[in-house]
Amino acid sequence: MNSTVIKAEKLTKRYGDFVAANELTFDVRAGEIFGFLGANGAGKTTAMRMLCGLSVPSSGTASVAGYDVYKQTENIKRNIGYMSQKFSLYEDLTVMENIGFYAGIYGLTDKEIKEKSVQLVDQLGLHDSAKKLVRSLPLGWKQKLSFLVAIIHQPKIVFLDEPTSGVDPVARRQFWDLIYQAADTGITAFVTTHYMDESEYCHRVSIMVDGNIRALDSPANLKKHFSASSMDEVFQGLAREAKRKED
């Protein structure tokens, strides 16, 4: 349970003179729900894209699921799920077609695809909408669906980039239930968010300010350390130092 699935050492991404992510060093343990906090433009997405093999780091080292982020990106991709900030299912395909497409791409057999589709639709209670175009679903459902599609191949780690932005508190709560369910099956979750109440749901959180990781611990320890009553206070205290504006 305590083996490391993500290990980053001084991971850095520069765009010209601009250092988007500066010498990030951290590790994530198997089965953990790891919160990656930061204001807009702090470098959360940049860090996540490097770990997913979508972006080549400028320097530093990192391994994800035991594979190197420079050389073994295709192996990493086989072992992770990813849900980006932008909604990225095909809006002009139906719920079932989207499930079938991604399951097929990840190499599930026809029988597995059929089982998974039924299971997914059950889990979401989407029976009436299974044959509807994804376009017609409410945002909360879309995000839950894209999360379940992102872990359709039972990856070791799932990366979630602000998965709950723009939805109401009830839908956010339901979304976190899904993350817990996934964690119970052994999937490690790496979640970025800027909702501080959500950070309380994480086992450990790191807080990024201007490309640097400024704090990393369990929510309880962080509150103790900064003598704050809530994660929000912890974050406000750190974020006040930020010089960067939105990207």
Place this chain on the structure above:
Amino acid sequence: MRTLRFLLQKEFRQVFRDKNLLRQILMVPIIQLLIFPWAANYEVKNISLAIVDHDHSSYSEKFISKIFSSGYFIHSDYTSSFKDAYQLIERDKADIAIEIPQGFEKNLVRENQQKIFLAVNAINGVKAIVGTGYLASIITDYNSQIRAEWVQADRFNAAPAIEITSSNWFNPLLNYKMFMVPGILAFLVTLIGGIMCSLNIVREKEIGTIEQINVTPIRKQYFILGKLLPFWIMATFVFTLGLLISRFAYGIIPQGSIVLLYAFLSVYLFAVLGMGLLISTYSDTQQQAMSISFFFIMVFNLLSGLYTPIESMPAWAKVITDFNPLRYFIEVMRMVVLKGSSFHDVSHHFLVIFLMAVVLNTWAILNYRKTT
């Protein structure tokens, strides 16, 4: 291969759901092939003529009626002075002014010679050249008619004459549509294949779904093939539609082998789609892709020999046409459809297009990055 199956299934579902795209694929070739060839016509007709007749004799009358009976000219106006006629040209009411001097008939009969004056508006060069050409041959004809009437034919001194007659091969009636339709069809297929393919991929970039694809273990060759094949099939469909329209609207039946046409089309489409892919790898938005495609399509179109013969282009332009895939397709279309050329005649074209297809697709695959 299994991955490819899922990719193709997805693309076709999306295409058949996109009513706009389907409408474009069906209507664009039909409308363009039905309208374009009628307008793209080099035959010069309806040249308007201003006439200044100072003679008013039966000879000048005969001369004028001979000009109009040729059918190439329409009558602009009779004016009393050349100044007025010149004004007609200035106001674009006339293309050519003819001045018949006083004493036209008298001089012809007595002196055996007479000069007439032509003023031509040369803004439209083709019209000017062809128009004066017609007039010159009408005047020569008129001249020999007069000579036959007036000069006593000397049996022993018959004017030696070589008469040139010509017969037109492959397009006996010099029907411009026969020449234009196959070329326009080639252009349409290029347009549909190249632009739609690149726009489709860039659209996935814009929506963000491509990022989701890039984070899967899918291999980029498969992803690209999955994009290429659906458009390959659609463009082949458009081509077939175009051949049917040429057959039933213009009566053009390919003289050569249909199989040869389709074989060339297959290779050609890989080249054109490869170019579309390449453009998409360099563009982030549909606007960018559209403006890059537009630039190339314009160059391809104007330097393809569709409208103007490549042989009369300057040397540097000819070099550009060597790298223009459309040029090869238009040549093959015209050769096979009109002349019935065989594989042997177009083997060079096959080779060049095949090389282009290989280069463009390899370049596109190398330049397509799952990781930035």
